[in-house]
Amino acid sequence: MALPSGPVTTxxxxxxxxxxxxxxxxxxxxxxxxxxxxxxxxxCVLGRLDERRGMGALAxxxxxxxxxxxxxxxxxxxxxxxxxxxxxxxxxxxLVARTPRGDEINHRFATAFTxxxxxxxxxxxxxQDQLTALLRKALG
Amino acid sequence: MALPSGPVTTxxxxxxxxxxxxxxxxxxxxxxxxxxxxxxxxxCVLGRLDERRGMGALAxxxxxxxxxxxxxxxxxxxxxxxxxxxxxxxxxxxLVARTPRGDEINHRFATAFTxxxxxxxxxxxxxQDQLTALLRKALG
DNA sequence: TCGTTTACTTGAGTGCATCAAGGATCAGTG
DNA sequence: CACTGATCCTTGATGCACTCAAGTAAACGA
Numbered sequence: 001m002a003l004p005s006g007p008v009t010t011x012x013x014x015x016x017x018x019x020x021x022x023x024x025x026x027x028x029x030x031x032x033x034x035x036x037x038x039x040x041x042x043x044c045v046l047g048r049l050d051e052r053r054g055m056g057a058l059a060x061x062x063x064x065x066x067x068x069x070x071x072x073x074x075x076x077x078x079x080x081x082x083x084x085x086x087x088x089x090x091x092x093x094x095l096v097a098r099t100p101r102g103d104e105i106n107h108r109f110a111t112a113f114t115x116x117x118x119x120x121x122x123x124x125x126x127x128q129d130q131l132t133a134l135l136r137k138a139l140g
Numbered sequence: 141m142a143l144p145s146g147p148v149t150t151x152x153x154x155x156x157x158x159x160x161x162x163x164x165x166x167x168x169x170x171x172x173x174x175x176x177x178x179x180x181x182x183x184c185v186l187g188r189l190d191e192r193r194g195m196g197a198l199a200x201x202x203x204x205x206x207x208x209x210x211x212x213x214x215x216x217x218x219x220x221x222x223x224x225x226x227x228x229x230x231x232x233x234x235l236v237a238r239t240p241r242g243d244e245i246n247h248r249f250a251t252a253f254t255x256x257x258x259x260x261x262x263x264x265x266x267x268q269d270q271l272t273a274l275l276r277k278a279l280g
Numbered sequence: 281t282c283g284t285t286t287a288c289t290t291g292a293g294t295g296c297a298t299c300a301a302g303g304a305t306c307a308g309t310g
Numbered sequence: 311c312a313c314t315g316a317t318c319c320t321t322g323a324t325g326c327a328c329t330c331a332a333g334t335a336a337a338c339g340a
Contacts, residue, residue, distance in 0.1 A: 002204045002328065003184045005169040008250040014268040015256040017275040022165045024279060025158065027203075029145035041143045041296065050149070056318060063167075064142045068297055070320060075295080092305045092318040110148040116155040119278040128154040131274045134267055135157040138259040139164060142297060181327060196287060208328055210289060215326080232287040232336045 002030070021119075028115035035112050036105055045072050046081060046106045052097035054087065081105055142170070161259075168255035175252050176245055185212050186221060186246050192237035194227065221245055 004023040010016040033043035045058060055073065059066040073096055076082040081102035087093040098106060120128055144163040150156040173183040185198060195213065199206040213236055216222040221242035227233040238246060260268055 002208075003181045003202050005166050005180060005184070006187070006256075008187055008253055008256075009190070010256070012260055012268065013272045014260045014263070014275075017272045017279075018161070018165065018256050018259065020279060021158070021275050022162050025162045026145050026166070039295065040145060044143045044145070047146070047148055054318075055320095059319095062143050064296090065298055066319060067299085067321080068142070071296075074320095087318095090306070090318080092303095094319075113146075113148055116146075116148075116150070116158050119158065119280070120152055120154045122278050122280055123154070123274065127274055127277070128152065130270065131278070132154045132157045134263065134271045134274070135154075135161050137267070138262050138271070139157075139160060140259070140262055179326065194287075195289095199288095204327090205329055206288065207290080207330085211327075214289095227287095230287080230337070232334095234288075 025115055029113060032109055032113035032115075036109055038105070038109065041072050042076055042079075043109050045069070046076060046098065046102060047109065049082065049096060049098045049102070049106075052085070052095045054093045054095060056093070058096065076102070165255055169253060172249055172253035172255075176249055178245070178249065181212050182216055182219075182221075183249050185209070186216060186238065186242060187249065189222065189236060189238045189242070189246075192225070192235045194233045194235060196233070198236065216242070 004019075004026070006019040006023070007016065010019060029043070030040050033040050036043070038046070044062070048058060048061065055066055055069050058073075059069045062069070073082060073084065077084060081099055083097050083099055084094045085097065087095050120131075123131060144159075144166070146159045146163070147156070150159060169183070170180050173180050176183070178186070184202070188198060188201065195206055195209050198213075199209045202209070213222060213224065217224060221239055223237050223239055224234045225237065227235050260271075263271060
């Protein structure tokens, strides 16, 4: 997403702050991915392969169509970051796993995406707890 | 954005809460747009036309290429939500403005996108102020 | 007036996303 | 075992977002 999610005319300071946070977060995520020549979607999928898993599991977790995952994984495979091995227990299924290079790129991405880390780092430990509690409450 | 922006392995509760917030926010934005048969980008542009303005101004504010705005505006125009009038002061430029129907749809979108409102609404006024202050501090 | 800059559009190319349809395999039942 | 139906994934088609390169038209400045 290049275009921001908002603002609708914000009626309160808190809403505006939420929007700013989301906007900056999304842009930072996109920028970190771009540094490694990945799309946000590719970085997202790569980041969820700490263990090998099936396409369907990815699609469900990410809330999108399986065919979408197929395409993204095909591109990651073409980049040499991921493999699709047959699943010995179920020959319909395929297990997606990061290659060593995929591990490296994923690690570099985690390093490049400093936004959440540094944002939280600006707060004292007590403030971090406060923020967590407030966000959890706001999320309902 | 259908796929979420994260998580990279989160190292703190606060980071995880931030991620959850961003994810839920983005999905809610997308869902509200979809209710009105708009893409997130279309809803975004439509929401920034409280006054008529040029394509270039939109592109700069949204941080994307002018040709991207052209396409989105063309589609909004085809939907009857927006007009592109010539700018009498500068015949290179065109002023984009919402039509009455565009106003209506935009208002309905603002109503449908309840996430920020309801999230903030779960907090007391003091908590809202706290949250605002914490987010502002975290944003640096 | 002439060259440069500005504002926007067009065209090509890539990727994300969804839907519809299909092939292969699995699993349960008769 | 053979069927039937569900499951896992891929393929194909389509639309939108996004970017870059190139082009048109108008404004601006020397």
